[in-house]
Amino acid sequence: MSKQDALRWNSRYKNEPYYIQGHQLPCSLLLENINLLPKDGFILDIAMGAGRNAVFLHQKGFSVIGIDVAFEAIVHSKINAPDLRVFVADLTEYYLSTTKFFSVILNFYYLNRNLISEFARLLKPGGLVFFETLTMPIRSIKPEISEEYLLDEGELPRIFEAWEILYYREGWVDGNNGKKKSIASLIARLPR
Numbered sequence: 001m002s003k004q005d006a007l008r009w010n011s012r013y014k015n016e017p018y019y020i021q022g023h024q025l026p027c028s029l030l031l032e033n034i035n036l037l038p039k040d041g042f043i044l045d046i047a048m049g050a051g052r053n054a055v056f057l058h059q060k061g062f063s064v065i066g067i068d069v070a071f072e073a074i075v076h077s078k079i080n081a082p083d084l085r086v087f088v089a090d091l092t093e094y095y096l097s098t099t100k101f102f103s104v105i106l107n108f109y110y111l112n113r114n115l116i117s118e119f120a121r122l123l124k125p126g127g128l129v130f131f132e133t134l135t136m137p138i139r140s141i142k143p144e145i146s147e148e149y150l151l152d153e154g155e156l157p158r159i160f161e162a163w164e165i166l167y168y169r170e171g172w173v174d175g176n177n178g179k180k181k182s183i184a185s186l187i188a189r190l191p192r
């Protein structure tokens, strides 16, 4: 990601109310499966945005660490959760050195295939990944989204084929802007 992309995301959070107001509620994949989260250990929310998931879990008493490249998004998360642990970093360049540290990784609406290959190192054995993001069919209605940021059909379970897949779904759903979106959602457990 170039510096320009960071500027673009900061500008969105600052000037386009949808990026904050349209993302207030936690993702349903998380809400509906919150019982899977261990009570102890750290949850890493990568590209956390304004913190709809991180703030929600923090308020529920979980220990969450959030990362995002957009300072404007991080600032917003601190309004709702002043003592949430957050930091600004470009995840295409930043090296997370904490091996076997996290109990859970949240990856919502961000796709960085190089980083996914680090998940098994970052997680403790038996750790969980919650993953949800847009898939290629979205280009039929939003051709401007670069293929680089979209999952191919069936890609997510292929990436996690060596893991225990606890949940997987792929297809069209209603988005929070009232429009349909094509997504893949997965929960997987790292083998012990």
Ligand SMILES: C[S@@+](CC[C@H](N)C(=O)[O-])C[C@H]1O[C@@H](n2cnc3c(N)ncnc32)[C@H](O)[C@@H]1O
Residues within 6 Å of the ligand: 001, 009, 010, 023, 046, 047, 048, 049, 050, 051, 052, 053, 067, 068, 069, 070, 073, 089, 090, 091, 092, 107, 108, 109, 110
């Ligand atoms: C569509 S938003 C999703 C935010 C959040 N995960 C959610 O679901 O509400 C994508 C997020 O990825 C962040 N992002 C994009 N590129 C990034 C990078 N290289 N490093 C860290 N964060 C990045 C953006 O700032 C933005 O907050």
